[in-house]
Amino acid sequence: MxxxxxxxxxxxxVFPAIAIAQAIKKLAPNTEILFVGAKDKLEMEKVPxxxxxxxxxxxxxxxxxxxxxNITFFFKLAACMLKxxxxxxxxxxxxxxxxxxxxxxxxxxxxAKKNVPVVLQEQxxxxxxxxxxxxxxxxxxxxxxxxxxxxxxxxxxxxxxNPVRSDIVECVASKxxxxxxxxxxxxxxxxxxxxxxxxxxxxxxxxxxxxDEFKNSEIQLLWQTGKIYYDEIATFLNAGDFPLVKAMAFxxxxxxxxxxxxxxxxxxxxxxxxxxxxxxxPVVFIPSPNVAEDHQTKNAMALVNENAAMxxxxxxxxxxxxxxxxxxxxxxxxxERLSCNIAKLAVxxxxxxxxxxxxxxxxxx
Numbered sequence: 001m002x003x004x005x006x007x008x009x010x011x012x013x014v015f016p017a018i019a020i021a022q023a024i025k026k027l028a029p030n031t032e033i034l035f036v037g038a039k040d041k042l043e044m045e046k047v048p049x050x051x052x053x054x055x056x057x058x059x060x061x062x063x064x065x066x067x068x069x070n071i072t073f074f075f076k077l078a079a080c081m082l083k084x085x086x087x088x089x090x091x092x093x094x095x096x097x098x099x100x101x102x103x104x105x106x107x108x109x110x111x112a113k114k115n116v117p118v119v120l121q122e123q124x125x126x127x128x129x130x131x132x133x134x135x136x137x138x139x140x141x142x143x144x145x146x147x148x149x150x151x152x153x154x155x156x157x158x159x160x161x162n163p164v165r166s167d168i169v170e171c172v173a174s175k176x177x178x179x180x181x182x183x184x185x186x187x188x189x190x191x192x193x194x195x196x197x198x199x200x201x202x203x204x205x206x207x208x209x210x211x212d213e214f215k216n217s218e219i220q221l222l223w224q225t226g227k228i229y230y231d232e233i234a235t236f237l238n239a240g241d242f243p244l245v246k247a248m249a250f251x252x253x254x255x256x257x258x259x260x261x262x263x264x265x266x267x268x269x270x271x272x273x274x275x276x277x278x279x280x281x282p283v284v285f286i287p288s289p290n291v292a293e294d295h296q297t298k299n300a301m302a303l304v305n306e307n308a309a310m311x312x313x314x315x316x317x318x319x320x321x322x323x324x325x326x327x328x329x330x331x332x333x334x335x336e337r338l339s340c341n342i343a344k345l346a347v348x349x350x351x352x353x354x355x356x357x358x359x360x361x362x363x364x365x
Contacts, residue, residue: 004093007104008043019163023355084110095362123270127151161347162274171255192261199226220244280343308341
């Protein structure tokens with residue numbers, strides 16, 4: 001069988017797609033899988049690193065405000081459609097899977113025109129524009145949240161959770177072992193700060209502002225700064241006296257990072273939310289305001305409403321970060337309550353569920 005997977009742009013799209021592909025290969029090793037992504041985006045690095053072939057499209061998003069970039073958008077879209085048709089014609093997929101993102105639209109539309117069954121995977125609690133457009137052509141839509149009938153045909157929806165990297169589920173290290181592996185003090189209360197692979201300016205500014213308070217409380221920080229902020233923050237830390245702060249541009253072993261933490265501070269992209277549910281960690285979300293339809297706030301509130309997480313508004317983070325996060329780090333009862341409630345929302349076999357159905361749909365064709 002041949003499976004085409006289209007989409008990407010961010011880790012929230014790319015890593016679930018890779019998890020689905022890995023689950024397909026585990027269930028049916030002879031399956032041929034081809035990814036289609038956007039040139040110069042994250043998927044062009046991460047997909048080959050995971051052992052899969054990928055083709056890049058000159059895809060770009062449409063600017064919702066007046067912008068000169070929209071002049072070139074239509075030329076790029078036309079080029080994407082022409083290349084997508086050739087990819088579908090040459091690869092001859094049995095099923096096409098869309099995970100959202102710039103490249104998802106052109107390749108899934110091209111597949112649908114060739115009567116290839118289309119399957120969508122929606123990571124967020126608020127459906128993305130591309131998936132909403134493609135939904136009419138889809139035979140199945142996998143969602144990570146309940147209540148998605150307001151966006152999609154109820155008969156097409158199947159709740160399956162959001163696929164995450166298997167190492168997060170399978171990690172057997174103790175909290176102390178994980179801390180030692182990451183070069184942390186194994187006995188100190190630990191806060192993990194993550195703002196995504198590129199980092200989050202507000203979170204970084206907020207942490208930097210309250211470093212002295214964390215230091216005085218003897219709370220250690222594992223701080224994923226993002227690669228574009230790392231050099232500046234590393235210089236600042238080296239010029240000061242912060243022995244309990246370990247800054248990293250990118251944390252490769254997130255399984256250890258989650259296990260090491262008592263409390264997590266995070267953006268609330270779909271992938272982060274799903275990983276934290278599986279890791280069962282008390283989390284304080286600081287949703288990014290710079291995303292379409294404010295979907296990170298909606299993702300976070302879906303947990304907050306279940307008493308499974310806490311939230312700080314982005315514009316209040318610099319003032320409130322230490323007060324809220326520091327208090328939670330010292331309140332084991334609150335940690336236990338949040339941990340228990342967030343664990344109830346986890347879907348452990350999401351990738352396998354989705355992969356099984358994809359193979360069934362492709363097999364029918």
